[in-house]
Amino acid sequence: MINEQELKQIFDSLDLDKDGKISIQEITRDHVTTGVLPRLTGTTLSSILQGYDSDKDGSISFDELKKAVEQAEAEDSDT
Numbered sequence: 754m755i756n757e758q759e760l761k762q763i764f765d766s767l768d769l770d771k772d773g774k775i776s777i778q779e780i781t782r783d784h785v786t787t788g789v790l791p792r793l794t795g796t797t798l799s800s801i802l803q804g805y806d807s808d809k810d811g812s813i814s815f816d817e818l819k820k821a822v823e824q825a826e827a828e829d830s831d832t
């Protein structure tokens with residue numbers, strides 16, 4: 754399991770403009786070049802972005818990312 758501190762580091766490294774939210778553009782650009790999300794594939798990221806942007810503002814807040822990762826890991830360990 755990924756812990757909150759790790760997740761915060763990931764969040765910060767993906768939030769390129771430091772506005773406290775990860776936009777679609779930020780996450781898709783950054784994860785490819787840095788490999789900062791080794792547990793999550795591009796496909797997983799896309800579904801997270803579409804499925805877990807719960808307020809539909811087009812970006813992922815830390816809370817949204819946290820919920821998304823917890824959900825993804827729960828599903829992953831289930832298979």
Ligand SMILES: [Ca+2]
Binds near residue numbers: 770773
């Ligand atoms: Ca941002």
Ligand SMILES: [Ca+2]
Binds near residue numbers: 806808812813814817
């Ligand atoms: Ca959002």
